[in-house]
Amino acid sequence: MNIKLVGRINLLTLLIAIVSLFIASSLFSAEGGPCKDYGPCDEFQPELNNLESLQRGASIYLNYCYGCHSLQYSRWGRVANDLEIPEDIFIENLVLDTGVKMGDLMVGSMDKELSKEWFGVAPPDLTLVARKRTPEWVYTYLRAFYEDSSKTYGVNNLVYPGAAMPNVLAELQGRQRLTCKDIPIFAANGGEKRDESGNTLTEEKCGYLKVDANSGSLSVDEFDSFIFDLTNFLTYVGEPSRADRERIGTYTIFFFIIFTVLSSLLYREFQKDYH
Protein backbone atom coordinates (compact mmCIF):
# COMPACT_ATOMS: atom_id res chain seq x y z
CA MET A 1 0.00 0.00 0.00
CA ASN A 2 1.50 3.34 -0.86
CA ILE A 3 1.84 6.12 1.66
CA LYS A 4 -0.72 8.38 -0.01
CA LEU A 5 -3.40 5.71 0.26
CA VAL A 6 -2.68 5.13 3.95
CA GLY A 7 -2.98 8.87 4.51
CA ARG A 8 -6.37 8.92 2.78
CA ILE A 9 -7.68 5.99 4.78
CA ASN A 10 -6.63 7.68 8.00
CA LEU A 11 -8.38 10.87 6.96
CA LEU A 12 -11.51 8.90 6.14
CA THR A 13 -11.50 7.16 9.54
CA LEU A 14 -11.11 10.51 11.24
CA LEU A 15 -14.05 11.97 9.27
CA ILE A 16 -16.25 8.98 10.12
CA ALA A 17 -15.31 9.32 13.81
CA ILE A 18 -16.20 13.03 13.84
CA VAL A 19 -19.52 12.49 12.07
CA SER A 20 -20.53 9.66 14.42
CA LEU A 21 -19.61 11.84 17.39
CA PHE A 22 -22.02 14.51 16.15
CA ILE A 23 -24.80 11.96 15.60
CA ALA A 24 -24.24 10.47 19.05
CA SER A 25 -24.32 13.86 20.76
CA SER A 26 -27.54 14.89 18.99
CA LEU A 27 -29.17 11.58 19.96
CA PHE A 28 -28.13 12.18 23.54
CA SER A 29 -29.58 15.67 23.64
CA ALA A 30 -32.82 14.43 22.08
CA GLU A 31 -33.26 12.28 25.19
CA GLY A 32 -33.63 15.37 27.38
CA GLY A 33 -31.00 17.03 29.59
CA PRO A 34 -29.56 15.51 32.75
CA CYS A 35 -32.08 17.36 34.93
CA LYS A 36 -34.98 15.60 33.20
CA ASP A 37 -38.46 17.06 33.85
CA TYR A 38 -36.91 20.11 35.56
CA GLY A 39 -35.47 21.36 32.26
CA PRO A 40 -31.89 22.68 32.21
CA CYS A 41 -30.11 22.23 35.57
CA ASP A 42 -29.63 25.39 37.65
CA GLU A 43 -26.21 27.00 37.51
CA PHE A 44 -23.73 26.21 40.25
CA GLN A 45 -20.25 27.67 40.63
CA PRO A 46 -18.36 25.89 43.45
CA GLU A 47 -16.39 28.03 45.91
CA LEU A 48 -13.70 25.62 47.04
CA ASN A 49 -11.70 28.31 48.82
CA ASN A 50 -14.71 29.44 50.84
CA LEU A 51 -13.92 27.58 54.07
CA GLU A 52 -16.96 28.87 55.93
CA SER A 53 -19.30 27.55 53.27
CA LEU A 54 -17.48 24.19 53.24
CA GLN A 55 -17.63 23.97 57.05
CA ARG A 56 -21.36 24.68 57.04
CA GLY A 57 -21.79 22.12 54.22
CA ALA A 58 -19.91 19.46 56.20
CA SER A 59 -22.03 20.07 59.26
CA ILE A 60 -25.26 19.89 57.21
CA TYR A 61 -24.08 16.68 55.56
CA LEU A 62 -23.16 14.99 58.82
CA ASN A 63 -26.44 16.00 60.45
CA TYR A 64 -28.89 15.32 57.64
CA CYS A 65 -27.31 12.90 55.16
CA TYR A 66 -24.59 10.79 56.76
CA GLY A 67 -27.15 8.60 58.53
CA CYS A 68 -28.02 7.10 55.13
CA HIS A 69 -25.13 8.04 52.80
CA SER A 70 -21.51 7.14 53.60
CA LEU A 71 -18.48 9.00 52.19
CA GLN A 72 -16.36 5.89 52.13
CA TYR A 73 -13.44 7.24 50.08
CA SER A 74 -12.65 10.08 52.44
CA ARG A 75 -11.23 10.11 55.94
CA TRP A 76 -12.45 12.09 58.95
CA GLY A 77 -8.98 13.55 59.55
CA ARG A 78 -8.55 14.78 55.97
CA VAL A 79 -11.89 16.60 56.02
CA ALA A 80 -11.17 18.22 59.42
CA ASN A 81 -7.72 19.23 58.23
CA ASP A 82 -8.70 20.58 54.78
CA LEU A 83 -11.63 22.51 56.23
CA GLU A 84 -9.46 23.79 59.09
CA ILE A 85 -11.83 22.55 61.79
CA PRO A 86 -9.89 21.85 65.03
CA GLU A 87 -10.04 18.11 65.76
CA ASP A 88 -11.58 18.39 69.23
CA ILE A 89 -14.38 20.67 67.98
CA PHE A 90 -14.91 18.38 64.98
CA ILE A 91 -15.19 15.22 67.08
CA GLU A 92 -17.36 16.81 69.75
CA ASN A 93 -19.85 18.47 67.41
CA LEU A 94 -19.90 16.61 64.14
CA VAL A 95 -18.76 13.02 64.61
CA LEU A 96 -21.74 11.44 66.30
CA ASP A 97 -20.12 8.01 66.59
CA THR A 98 -17.75 8.05 69.58
CA GLY A 99 -15.72 5.03 68.43
CA VAL A 100 -14.40 6.89 65.38
CA LYS A 101 -10.68 7.67 64.95
CA MET A 102 -9.49 10.54 62.77
CA GLY A 103 -7.70 8.15 60.39
CA ASP A 104 -10.86 6.10 59.70
CA LEU A 105 -12.75 6.16 56.43
CA MET A 106 -16.23 7.69 56.60
CA VAL A 107 -18.00 4.41 56.01
CA GLY A 108 -21.37 5.35 57.49
CA SER A 109 -23.43 3.44 59.95
CA MET A 110 -26.28 2.11 57.91
CA ASP A 111 -26.67 -1.59 57.21
CA LYS A 112 -26.79 -1.97 53.41
CA GLU A 113 -29.14 -4.98 53.50
CA LEU A 114 -31.58 -3.35 55.91
CA SER A 115 -31.67 -0.09 53.99
CA LYS A 116 -32.30 -1.96 50.76
CA GLU A 117 -35.31 -3.52 52.45
CA TRP A 118 -36.56 -0.11 53.60
CA PHE A 119 -36.04 1.95 50.46
CA GLY A 120 -35.97 -0.68 47.71
CA VAL A 121 -32.42 0.51 46.88
CA ALA A 122 -29.53 1.07 49.27
CA PRO A 123 -28.69 4.80 49.54
CA PRO A 124 -25.53 5.13 47.41
CA ASP A 125 -22.18 6.36 48.71
CA LEU A 126 -21.88 10.05 47.86
CA THR A 127 -18.10 10.62 47.84
CA LEU A 128 -18.04 10.88 44.05
CA VAL A 129 -21.61 11.93 43.33
CA ALA A 130 -20.72 15.48 42.27
CA ARG A 131 -18.29 14.05 39.72
CA LYS A 132 -20.62 11.34 38.49
CA ARG A 133 -23.65 13.63 38.17
CA THR A 134 -22.09 17.15 38.12
CA PRO A 135 -22.47 19.71 40.93
CA GLU A 136 -25.27 21.45 38.94
CA TRP A 137 -27.27 18.23 39.00
CA VAL A 138 -26.82 17.74 42.77
CA TYR A 139 -27.70 21.39 43.49
CA THR A 140 -30.87 21.17 41.39
CA TYR A 141 -31.87 17.69 42.59
CA LEU A 142 -31.80 18.67 46.26
CA ARG A 143 -34.17 21.58 45.58
CA ALA A 144 -36.57 19.72 43.28
CA PHE A 145 -38.55 17.48 45.66
CA TYR A 146 -42.30 18.04 45.54
CA GLU A 147 -45.36 16.52 47.15
CA ASP A 148 -46.81 13.58 45.26
CA SER A 149 -49.29 11.43 47.15
CA SER A 150 -48.94 8.56 44.67
CA LYS A 151 -45.40 7.83 45.95
CA THR A 152 -44.37 5.78 49.01
CA TYR A 153 -42.91 8.74 50.90
CA GLY A 154 -45.43 11.22 49.50
CA VAL A 155 -42.69 12.94 47.47
CA ASN A 156 -41.28 12.84 43.99
CA ASN A 157 -38.44 14.69 42.32
CA LEU A 158 -38.44 16.58 39.02
CA VAL A 159 -34.72 15.95 38.43
CA TYR A 160 -34.86 12.26 39.38
CA PRO A 161 -38.45 11.12 38.78
CA GLY A 162 -39.39 8.22 41.03
CA ALA A 163 -36.36 8.65 43.35
CA ALA A 164 -36.56 6.38 46.40
CA MET A 165 -35.13 9.04 48.73
CA PRO A 166 -37.49 10.64 51.25
CA ASN A 167 -37.47 14.46 51.29
CA VAL A 168 -35.34 14.77 54.41
CA LEU A 169 -35.17 18.57 54.23
CA ALA A 170 -38.94 19.17 53.92
CA GLU A 171 -39.13 20.81 57.32
CA LEU A 172 -36.59 23.43 56.31
CA GLN A 173 -37.80 24.02 52.77
CA GLY A 174 -41.53 23.75 53.45
CA ARG A 175 -44.21 22.18 51.31
CA GLN A 176 -43.17 22.33 47.69
CA ARG A 177 -45.76 21.45 45.07
CA LEU A 178 -46.17 21.40 41.32
CA THR A 179 -48.27 24.31 40.11
CA CYS A 180 -49.53 25.79 36.89
CA LYS A 181 -49.01 29.38 35.69
CA ASP A 182 -50.47 31.56 32.95
CA ILE A 183 -47.66 32.50 30.61
CA PRO A 184 -47.78 34.76 27.51
CA ILE A 185 -48.17 33.09 24.11
CA PHE A 186 -45.43 34.05 21.68
CA ALA A 187 -46.01 34.50 17.95
CA ALA A 188 -43.69 33.06 15.32
CA ASN A 189 -41.84 36.39 15.08
CA GLY A 190 -40.97 36.23 18.79
CA GLY A 191 -43.41 38.94 19.98
CA GLU A 192 -46.20 38.38 22.50
CA LYS A 193 -49.59 37.59 20.98
CA ARG A 194 -52.37 40.09 21.82
CA ASP A 195 -56.12 40.19 21.22
CA GLU A 196 -57.90 43.08 19.42
CA SER A 197 -58.03 45.26 22.50
CA GLY A 198 -54.29 44.85 23.12
CA ASN A 199 -54.39 42.42 26.05
CA THR A 200 -51.62 39.83 26.13
CA LEU A 201 -52.91 36.34 25.35
CA THR A 202 -51.83 33.69 27.82
CA GLU A 203 -51.99 29.93 28.13
CA GLU A 204 -51.76 27.74 31.20
CA LYS A 205 -48.56 25.76 31.59
CA CYS A 206 -47.93 23.26 34.39
CA GLY A 207 -44.91 21.67 36.02
CA TYR A 208 -43.54 24.65 38.01
CA LEU A 209 -42.28 24.20 41.55
CA LYS A 210 -43.68 26.45 44.25
CA VAL A 211 -43.24 26.43 48.01
CA ASP A 212 -46.29 27.25 50.17
CA ALA A 213 -45.55 30.58 51.86
CA ASN A 214 -44.11 30.24 55.40
CA SER A 215 -44.47 26.46 55.44
CA GLY A 216 -40.77 25.84 56.09
CA SER A 217 -38.34 27.16 58.67
CA LEU A 218 -36.12 28.72 55.96
CA SER A 219 -37.07 31.22 53.25
CA VAL A 220 -36.51 30.29 49.60
CA ASP A 221 -33.21 32.25 49.49
CA GLU A 222 -32.01 30.81 52.80
CA PHE A 223 -32.81 27.30 51.59
CA ASP A 224 -30.94 27.91 48.31
CA SER A 225 -27.85 29.03 50.19
CA PHE A 226 -28.18 26.05 52.59
CA ILE A 227 -28.15 23.71 49.56
CA PHE A 228 -25.32 25.75 48.02
CA ASP A 229 -23.10 25.01 51.05
CA LEU A 230 -24.09 21.34 51.02
CA THR A 231 -23.35 20.97 47.28
CA ASN A 232 -20.11 22.92 47.70
CA PHE A 233 -19.04 20.40 50.34
CA LEU A 234 -19.97 17.45 48.09
CA THR A 235 -17.95 19.01 45.25
CA TYR A 236 -14.96 19.32 47.59
CA VAL A 237 -15.31 15.71 48.84
CA GLY A 238 -15.35 14.39 45.25
CA GLU A 239 -11.99 16.02 44.52
CA PRO A 240 -10.32 17.21 47.73
CA SER A 241 -7.20 18.53 46.03
CA ARG A 242 -9.04 20.54 43.38
CA ALA A 243 -8.60 23.87 45.16
CA ASP A 244 -4.82 23.24 45.34
CA ARG A 245 -4.73 22.13 41.73
CA GLU A 246 -6.50 25.28 40.56
CA ARG A 247 -4.18 27.49 42.62
CA ILE A 248 -1.07 25.77 41.23
CA GLY A 249 -2.56 26.03 37.74
CA THR A 250 -2.83 29.82 38.08
CA TYR A 251 0.83 30.07 39.18
CA THR A 252 1.89 27.88 36.28
CA ILE A 253 0.13 30.06 33.71
CA PHE A 254 1.61 33.16 35.38
CA PHE A 255 5.06 31.55 35.13
CA PHE A 256 4.59 30.81 31.43
CA ILE A 257 3.57 34.40 30.71
CA ILE A 258 6.68 35.76 32.44
CA PHE A 259 8.84 33.12 30.76
CA THR A 260 7.44 34.04 27.31
CA VAL A 261 8.13 37.73 27.88
CA LEU A 262 11.69 37.02 29.03
CA SER A 263 12.46 34.70 26.15
CA SER A 264 11.08 37.10 23.58
CA LEU A 265 13.27 39.87 25.04
CA LEU A 266 16.24 37.53 24.83
CA TYR A 267 15.31 36.68 21.24
CA ARG A 268 15.33 40.37 20.35
CA GLU A 269 18.76 40.76 21.95
CA PHE A 270 20.14 37.87 19.88
CA GLN A 271 18.57 39.23 16.70
CA LYS A 272 20.56 42.47 17.11
CA ASP A 273 23.80 40.54 16.53
CA TYR A 274 22.69 39.52 13.05
CA HIS A 275 22.15 43.02 11.75
Ligand code: HEC
Ligand atom coordinates in the same frame (compact mmCIF):
# COMPACT_ATOMS: atom_id res chain seq x y z
C1 HEC B 1 -33.46 8.18 54.99
C2 HEC B 1 -32.32 7.91 54.17
C3 HEC B 1 -31.74 9.05 53.34
C4 HEC B 1 -31.29 10.27 53.81
C5 HEC B 1 -31.29 10.79 55.24
C6 HEC B 1 -30.77 10.96 52.66
N1 HEC B 1 -30.91 10.19 51.53
FE1 HEC B 1 -30.18 10.65 49.68
N2 HEC B 1 -30.90 8.89 48.96
C7 HEC B 1 -31.54 7.92 49.70
C8 HEC B 1 -31.89 6.82 48.83
C9 HEC B 1 -32.63 5.54 49.24
C10 HEC B 1 -31.43 7.15 47.53
C11 HEC B 1 -31.54 6.32 46.25
C12 HEC B 1 -32.63 6.88 45.39
C13 HEC B 1 -32.85 6.09 44.13
O1 HEC B 1 -31.87 5.69 43.49
O2 HEC B 1 -34.03 5.90 43.79
C14 HEC B 1 -30.80 8.46 47.65
C15 HEC B 1 -30.23 9.15 46.59
C16 HEC B 1 -29.52 10.34 46.69
C17 HEC B 1 -28.82 11.00 45.60
C18 HEC B 1 -28.75 10.52 44.17
C19 HEC B 1 -27.54 9.67 44.00
C20 HEC B 1 -27.42 9.13 42.60
O3 HEC B 1 -26.43 9.46 41.94
O4 HEC B 1 -28.32 8.39 42.18
C21 HEC B 1 -28.25 12.12 46.13
C22 HEC B 1 -27.41 13.16 45.39
C23 HEC B 1 -28.62 12.17 47.52
N3 HEC B 1 -29.38 11.06 47.83
C24 HEC B 1 -28.23 13.18 48.38
C25 HEC B 1 -28.61 13.26 49.72
C26 HEC B 1 -28.23 14.35 50.57
C27 HEC B 1 -27.36 15.53 50.18
C28 HEC B 1 -28.81 14.11 51.79
C29 HEC B 1 -28.78 15.00 53.00
C30 HEC B 1 -29.48 16.24 52.88
C31 HEC B 1 -29.53 12.83 51.68
N4 HEC B 1 -29.38 12.35 50.41
C32 HEC B 1 -30.20 12.23 52.73
C33 HEC B 1 -31.80 7.96 51.07
C34 HEC B 1 -31.49 9.01 51.90
